[in-house]
Amino acid sequence: MLSELSDIIKQVKQGDHSAFKILVEKHQLYAYKLAFRILYDDEEAKDVVQDSFIKIWKNIHSFNSKQKFTTWMYKVVTNTAIDRYRTIKKSSKVDFTMVNEAINNLSDKNTLIDFENKQLGELIKYLADKLPEKQRLVFVLRDLQGMESQEVQEILVISETVVKSNLYHARKTIREKLQTLMAYERR
Amino acid sequence: MDCKKIQNKIDDLVYSNGIQLELQEQSHLTECAVCQNYYTNVIETKQFLQKIHELEPVLDKPEELTESIIKSITQEQQYHTNNKFRYTFFTRVLAAAVVALLITLGIEQYTVLNKIQLLEVKMGKVQHDHPTKYLINRASLIDIEQILKVSENGYALKNILTWHQIEQFKNSDFTFNDLQRYNNKAGTLNSFFK
Numbered sequence: 001m002l003s004e005l006s007d008i009i010k011q012v013k014q015g016d017h018s019a020f021k022i023l024v025e026k027h028q029l030y031a032y033k034l035a036f037r038i039l040y041d042d043e044e045a046k047d048v049v050q051d052s053f054i055k056i057w058k059n060i061h062s063f064n065s066k067q068k069f070t071t072w073m074y075k076v077v078t079n080t081a082i083d084r085y086r087t088i089k090k091s092s093k094v095d096f097t098m099v100n101e102a103i104n105n106l107s108d109k110n111t112l113i114d115f116e117n118k119q120l121g122e123l124i125k126y127l128a129d130k131l132p133e134k135q136r137l138v139f140v141l142r143d144l145q146g147m148e149s150q151e152v153q154e155i156l157v158i159s160e161t162v163v164k165s166n167l168y169h170a171r172k173t174i175r176e177k178l179q180t181l182m183a184y185e186r187r
Numbered sequence: 188m189d190c191k192k193i194q195n196k197i198d199d200l201v202y203s204n205g206i207q208l209e210l211q212e213q214s215h216l217t218e219c220a221v222c223q224n225y226y227t228n229v230i231e232t233k234q235f236l237q238k239i240h241e242l243e244p245v246l247d248k249p250e251e252l253t254e255s256i257i258k259s260i261t262q263e264q265q266y267h268t269n270n271k272f273r274y275t276f277f278t279r280v281l282a283a284a285v286v287a288l289l290i291t292l293g294i295e296q297y298t299v300l301n302k303i304q305l306l307e308v309k310m311g312k313v314q315h316d317h318p319t320k321y322l323i324n325r326a327s328l329i330d331i332e333q334i335l336k337v338s339e340n341g342y343a344l345k346n347i348l349t350w351h352q353i354e355q356f357k358n359s360d361f362t363f364n365d366l367q368r369y370n371n372k373a374g375t376l377n378s379f380f381k
Binding site: 127 | 202240260
């Protein structure tokens with residue numbers, strides 16, 4: 001029974017399908033969450049996860065075992081999701097009804113938060129969609145995905161200063177958007 | 188105190204651990220309504236983002252996604268294997284065709300060269316066996332036009348072939364009169380042959 005990640009990766013490098021299946025089962029949810037937060041769409045995110053794992057299978061020999069596998073995987077998923085986002089970007093429109101519902105749910109401290117993917121997707125889309133690409137990615141990875149700054153730097157291949165600056169501007173824009181929306185809700 | 192500076196520091200304070208406001212900055216924050224409002228906004232936004240972070244997108248039927256991924260890589264591998272087979276097959280066919288073409292062209296080339304060689308040998312034999320006869324029979328080949336008058340008593344040849352023919356002509360028993368009979372311009376050659 002394969003348990004250690006390094007053993008699984010060794011087997012995958014030798015072309016073992018069952019080891020790859022274990023690898024997918026262990027990591028697909030993390031990959032899906034990241035892809036969803038970048039694309040705000042369930043089907044698109046699933047497609048990205050599938051494409052990413054095919055890329056991982058094809059390029060597993062280039063994975064350096066000194067690296068952290070999840071960081072390498074996140075890098076593949078992020079790049080695949082960015083490519084997909086660029087092609088679908090023009091057709092994306094925010095559903096404001098869903099955004100308002102989401103804001104209400106989140107603002108109500110007594111309500112048990114029960115969000116559907118669609119509602120969450122529309123909310124993230126509303127907050128992040130108009131941001132420049134780098135700001136959006138830094139915001140998603142850092143604030144929504146909860147990654148450390150070091151990992152974000154490795155995934156996006158940028159310096160700490162660039163992460164900080166992009167995050168600052170992204171948060172500022174989002175804060176202003178939220179304030180506008182919340183002020184409207186309070187009326 | 189500069190509000191802008193304080194507000195920048197508030198961002199660091201809210202989002203990063205271990206950052207504290209100095210006493211002067213703290214007293215500004217308690218007095219300045221704008222900075223207080225900014226501080227509240229940043230806190231609210233952070234809490235809001237924290238809630239969104241906690242909202243996990245739900246992956247329904249993860250086993251279907253796994254199956255789909257495994258199926259894709261199997262198909263990918265199958266396609267790759269088929270392509271490899273096709274590639275190997277076509278490479279071999281192409282190599283065989285090239286070899287066949289080279290052999291055909293080689294044989295063709297050999298045949299042509301062989302024919303030329305045989306012809307050269309035959310022609311060589313004709314010249315060596317009967318050089319004089321050959322020349323006499325073709326005395327008219329001496330083209331008088333090929334001999335130029337360059338001065339009163341001097342002549343030059345236009346080309347080496349004419350010179351060669353005249354040399355052989357001189358060594359043969361073919362007379363100059365015979366030549367004159369072939370060409371009425373031959374008179375100009377008198378001084379050259381003397």
